[in-house]
Amino acid sequence: MSTTTEPHDRPAGLRPAPDTLRVTAPSVLDAGTAEQLSAPVSAASPGAAVVVDLTAVTELSLEAAAALMTLTRRCHSEGRAMQVIASAAARRKLALLGLDVVLPLRPPT
Structure with a gap:
């Protein structure tokens, strides 16, 4: 699991955009790793946007899906x-659970 923050540089006088926190999940996202998705959000600056990167995920458990909903x-x-x-595998699992319509999903670019 890894996290990065990406501050946005703005010219003086313009209101800066909030930081973006990127949380990257391992290939197997299960009960043991799912809770690690939300921990970095607690430490992020107020208003920071959150990007959860599931592009490496090949296996996603029900516990992980529940953790994504909670987050x-x-x-x-x-x-x-x-x-x-x-990833395609994660999107398929989330669609089978009906979560593709409630999670802010987008495919990898």
């Missing part, structure tokens, strides 16, 4: 923008 609700309640960039 989505948390970001929404804190006013944070959130995106989930998901």
Whole structure:
């Protein structure tokens, strides 16, 4: 699991955009690793956008899907923008669970 923050540089006088926190999941996202998705969000600056990178995920458990839903609700309640960039395998699993319509999913670029 890795995280990075990406501050945006703006010219003087313009309001800076919030930082973006990127959380990268391992290939197997299960009960043991799913909780690690939300830990970095607690340490992020207020208002920082969150990008959850699931592009390496080949296996996604029900516990991991539940953790993604919890993180989505948390970001929404804190006013944070959130995106989930998901591999084809992760998108299939989330679609089977009906979560593709409630999670802010986008395919990798």
